[in-house]
Amino acid sequence: MSFLDKLKEAFSKKDDKATYLSGFKKSKQTFGDQLNQMQYKYKGVDDEFLEQLTIILLESDVGIETADYICEQMKIKCSEYPTITFKWAMNFLLETMKEIYEATPDKPISFNENGTTVFLLEGVNGSGKTTTSAKLARMFLDQGKSVAFTAADTFRAGAIDQLAKWGERLGVPCIKGIE
Known part of the structure; x- marks a missing residue:
């Protein structure tokens, strides 16, 4: 099972899984592929590995504070072991991302009870x-x-x-x- 497949599994609920997973198709081609390419370039989790991971996270629209936090947590988790395989590094990444997701409370959407509620979506081309x-x-x-x-x-x-x-x-x- 690929890293992105594990990530999807960790975050999805059984009842809305098909709908949820369909939104990952484009992300999988970039985020997952870039992560998988790292296994051929790096032999362990060092500063260069973490710098590349930060770049991949930022290119995947993860905020700078969150990307830095993820990499710091990866560094801490990996420092507990003498050697880290790529598979273990990706498991640590998944674990860290899941911890962030679970620690973030859902915020209900506020609707205007006396009229129209407008949502404006803005962003660069191709951002979904x-x-x-x-x-x-x-x-x-x-x-x-x-x-x-x-x-x-x-x-x-x-x-x-x-x-x-x-x-x-x-x-x-x-x-x-x-x-």
């Missing part, structure tokens, strides 16, 4: 805003909420059509300008 919009829409629909999309991406070709297509699939209206 459109897919996340669809996932949020599905979640809110399942909760019996009324949902609508507003397509406002004027820079990426096809962005508005992509959001409109998600709207069609989910039965969600998509408000967009004239193209």
